[in-house]
Structure formats: structure tokens, C-alpha cells
Amino acid sequence: MEPVLFYGVPQGCSFGSVVALEWLGQPYRLCRIEMMEQPWDPLYAKVNPLFKTPALLLEDGEPLTESLAILQHLAARDLSTQLGFEQGSREHDRLNQxxxxxxxxxxAAFGPLWTLYDTQGMSGVEQELLRRLGREQVAEGCAYLDGLLAKREWLLGDARSMADAYLMGIARWAEYHRLFDLGSDYPNLARHLAKLRDNPAVRFAEAIERGEQPAGQGHFKGHVSLQELEPRLAA
Known part of the structure; x- marks a missing residue:
């Protein structure tokens, strides 16, 4: 079977890995994980004992976790796409960086804001401190990225890379949490996100998150359930 990406909804950072798979253009399947449904199926521990997404189940049944590792693995599958680079090259180092x-x-800058989704036993003062900390941290990150994108078309320069795919999955959280007016506060970052949203792979990933069944570029071979994958996980 093709590699299977376990992606989390809602608003999972695994969104970027879905975009990356579409850009790569090789056959793959998806397994949807509803992150708000607790507890998660204990079978998922065989995929990732930390119970996090994304995870990529490789053809030999070995799971690969952590976005950085997954994205570099996907890039290495076809370097002609220029989504990644030969290990040891300066370009590879810059992508890793x-x-x-x-x-x-x-x-991590968004961590305090996600913590606010469970405020049980938390005082109003503590909640306000988390909001302020989250906003300050995210503002610092947005300012850094905005500065980079003032001088280049994509995060690494003139061409898209796996970094742009991952960025789309998390930079959208600034809008989700309604922290800023990105268009006026960080215009270069806002321009970049608008360009990405116009990309067919990003529109595909958005449709997948909504629970639709988009065709994509023709390489997506459908969803598979965790239970259907149990024989591969037991191997």
C-alpha cells in the first residue's frame, strides 16, 4: 500500500504535510484523526506513542513522526521537484534551518493560546497573561517572517519548498485566533499566505479538513481507517 499520512483536525499542523504530498505528486493515502475526541483510539499508540499528528506510515510498515522528519523524507523522494535538496548541500542546510x-x-509561540481552550480552574488574571504572552510571541514570529518575505517570493528564495507547505499549516492560526490584521500589520506575510491559499494543493488540504472528498491532482488514493491499518501496524 501507498504511504499513509495521519493528519489531525481541526487546525492540525499536519495540514502542511497534506500540501506537501500534493506538491510531491506521488500516490498516497490519508487517515483522519479527530483530535478533540478523547481519548484517542489506543491503536494509535502503535503509530505514535506520544499520540500526536502528523505521522507517516511508510510502505514497509514503519511509522515516521515529527513534521520536520516527514517533510524532509517526502522531499528526498524526488529531488527534481526542488521541494527539498541533496543532503550536505547549502540549500539543504537552509531548508533544515x-x-x-x-x-x-x-x-510553540501559539502554545499559550491553545492552552486557553481548557481554562478550568484558571483565574481571569492567568487567562489574560496567557493571551498577552501568546500574542507577543506570535507577533515576534510574524515580524521575523514578514521581514524575510519582504525580500523574497518564497521562504527560501525564488522557489517554493517544504517550508512553505508547513508555514501554511501554522501561520493560519494567527487569523484563527484573531490576533492581528495581518494585511496591515504584516503585509508581506499576508501576501504570501494569500498566494498559498490560491494554490490547488492548499485548496485541496482545506477541503480535506472540511470532510469533503476533493480529487486533488490525482495522486490521493483515498482515506483509510486506523482499524483497516491494524494488520500493517502489527507487522
Whole structure:
């Protein structure tokens, strides 16, 4: 069977891996994980014992976790796409550097805001501190990215890469949390996100999140359930 990407909804950072698979243009399947349904199916522990998405089940039954590892793995499947680069090259180092920043600093900046979704036992003062901290951290990240995009068309330069796919999955959270007017506060970042939203792969990923069945570029071979994958996970 083709590789299977486990993606989380709603608003999962795994969105970027769906975009990446569409850009790559090789056959794949998807497995939907409803992150708000607790507890998760214990079978998922065989995919990722940390119970996080994304995860990529490879053809040999080995699961690969963490966005940075997944995106670099996908890029290496076909370097002619120029979504990634030969290991050891300066371009590969720059992609690693950008993905590391996005998957750590920028991702973590939103942490206080997601914490606010469970405010049980939390005082009003504590909630306000989290909002302020989250807004400050995200603003710092948006300003950094806005500065980069003032001088280039894509995160790494003149061509898209796996970094742009991942960025779309998390930068949209700034709009989701209604933190800023991106268009006026961070116009270069806003322009970049608008360009990405116009991309067929991004529109495909958005439709997938909504629970629709888009055709995509023809490489998506459909959804598969966790239960259907149990024989592969037991191997």
C-alpha cells in the first residue's frame, strides 16, 4: 500500500504535510484523526506513542513522526521537484534551518493560546497573561517572517519548498485566533499566505479538513481507517 499520512483536525499542523504530498505528486493515502475526541483510539499508540499528528506510515510498515522528519523524507523522494535538496548541500542546510525554526519557535509561540481552550480552574488574571504572552510571541514570529518575505517570493528564495507547505499549516492560526490584521500589520506575510491559499494543493488540504472528498491532482488514493491499518501496524 501507498504511504499513509495521519493528519489531525481541526487546525492540525499536519495540514502542511497534506500540501506537501500534493506538491510531491506521488500516490498516497490519508487517515483522519479527530483530535478533540478523547481519548484517542489506543491503536494509535502503535503509530505514535506520544499520540500526536502528523505521522507517516511508510510502505514497509514503519511509522515516521515529527513534521520536520516527514517533510524532509517526502522531499528526498524526488529531488527534481526542488521541494527539498541533496543532503550536505547549502540549500539543504537552509531548508533544515527554516523548518527547525517553524516547527519549534513559531509553532510553540501559539502554545499559550491553545492552552486557553481548557481554562478550568484558571483565574481571569492567568487567562489574560496567557493571551498577552501568546500574542507577543506570535507577533515576534510574524515580524521575523514578514521581514524575510519582504525580500523574497518564497521562504527560501525564488522557489517554493517544504517550508512553505508547513508555514501554511501554522501561520493560519494567527487569523484563527484573531490576533492581528495581518494585511496591515504584516503585509508581506499576508501576501504570501494569500498566494498559498490560491494554490490547488492548499485548496485541496482545506477541503480535506472540511470532510469533503476533493480529487486533488490525482495522486490521493483515498482515506483509510486506523482499524483497516491494524494488520500493517502489527507487522
Amino acid at each position: 527554516m523548518l527547525a525554526y517553524l516547527t519549534t519557535d513559531f509553532f
